[in-house]
Amino acid sequence: MARRYILIFCKIEYYMKRNYSPCISLISALVTTLILCISPSHTLAANKMEVHFIDVGQGDSTLIILPNSKTILTDVGNALAGPKIVRYVKALGIDTIDHLILTHAHDDHIGSISSIASEFRINSFYDNGLNNFENPDYGDYIKLVRSDLSKYNIMQAGESIMSGTVMIEVLNPLLPPTGNLNEDSIAIRISYGDIHIFLAGDIGQFTEKRLLKTDLELKSRILKAGHHGDNNAGSQKFLEKVKPENVIISLAANNQYALPHESALARFKKEDANIYRTDLNGTIVIKTDGKTYTIHSEKGTPQ
Numbered sequence: 001m002a003r004r005y006i007l008i009f010c011k012i013e014y015y016m017k018r019n020y021s022p023c024i025s026l027i028s029a030l031v032t033t034l035i036l037c038i039s040p041s042h043t044l045a046a047n048k049m050e051v052h053f054i055d056v057g058q059g060d061s062t063l064i065i066l067p068n069s070k071t072i073l074t075d076v077g078n079a080l081a082g083p084k085i086v087r088y089v090k091a092l093g094i095d096t097i098d099h100l101i102l103t104h105a106h107d108d109h110i111g112s113i114s115s116i117a118s119e120f121r122i123n124s125f126y127d128n129g130l131n132n133f134e135n136p137d138y139g140d141y142i143k144l145v146r147s148d149l150s151k152y153n154i155m156q157a158g159e160s161i162m163s164g165t166v167m168i169e170v171l172n173p174l175l176p177p178t179g180n181l182n183e184d185s186i187a188i189r190i191s192y193g194d195i196h197i198f199l200a201g202d203i204g205q206f207t208e209k210r211l212l213k214t215d216l217e218l219k220s221r222i223l224k225a226g227h228h229g230d231n232n233a234g235s236q237k238f239l240e241k242v243k244p245e246n247v248i249i250s251l252a253a254n255n256q257y258a259l260p261h262e263s264a265l266a267r268f269k270k271e272d273a274n275i276y277r278t279d280l281n282g283t284i285v286i287k288t289d290g291k292t293y294t295i296h297s298e299k300g301t302p303q
């Protein structure tokens with residue numbers, strides 16, 4: 001709000017110096033006020049963290065706005081998702097991504113990297129350091145993400161990012177990597193106070209078993225399901241350890257992979273988790289003060 005007043009003040013001063021009448025100055029200032037008031041901007045409530053599971057069709061893109069206003073974007077959807085992500089994030093008044101995490105080099109996670117990189121200032125890039133030269137656009141990806149080594153970071157299990165009061169723990173890829181792109185996805189657990197949110201990338205049961213053998217803390221009240229609700233992800237033992245109250249599945253309606261799988265949905269239900277799906281619920285937003293949280297969906301109710 002302070003920025004608006006400063007802009008109005010500057011505009012009044014400009015017109016007075018140019019000897020415009022006070023009336024014109026006042027009208028101009030009011031127009032400016034109106035434009036600024038209806039222009040999109042996003043003010044984060046004090047001590048709040050927001051996690052936006054953006055509906056990008058088949059793929060993932062999750063925006064995290066930390067209580068200190070730093071921003072993390074994990075994944076950028078497929079090649080068609082770019083304009084929607086840009087529009088959505090800019091409408092929140094965000095033009096800088098502090099940490100861009102690319103979970104793995106499949107098109108439904110990195111497809112819009114060019115549009116995101118051209119539209120936002122990105123302070124740091126993270127990926128799992130593994131390659132996918134079968135992707136025809138992979139050369140462009142490397143140029144965008146890895147050419148500036150002062151900004152590029154490899155993420156592996158056991159590392160963490162602390163930003164203000166929020167801790168981002170990296171759970172996967174565990175070493176040595178499996179050689180399977182999905183299983184080697186970056187998976188993170190975001191902790192703010194008592195609230196933990198697990199973003200599982202596209203990991204499947206093979207990695208879940210590996211994680212269960214570690215002493216990494218997995219319990220999380222919100223789980224972004226691995227691999228878009230595939231039957232190969234979200235084993236019963238894994239879910240018993242994570243104990244999610246809410247599961248988010250990011251996918252397109254009528255997708256060619258017939259996801260989500262009924263068996264995976266049944267396992268989430270067995271854990272008494274609410275299921276939110278971007279194909280049915282649109283964009284899903286979690287807001288938390290570190291003690292409690294709310295979930296808002298663009299449409300519909302959870303399953």
Ligand SMILES: [Zn+2]
Nearest residue numbers: 059106108202
């Ligand atoms: Zn995927």
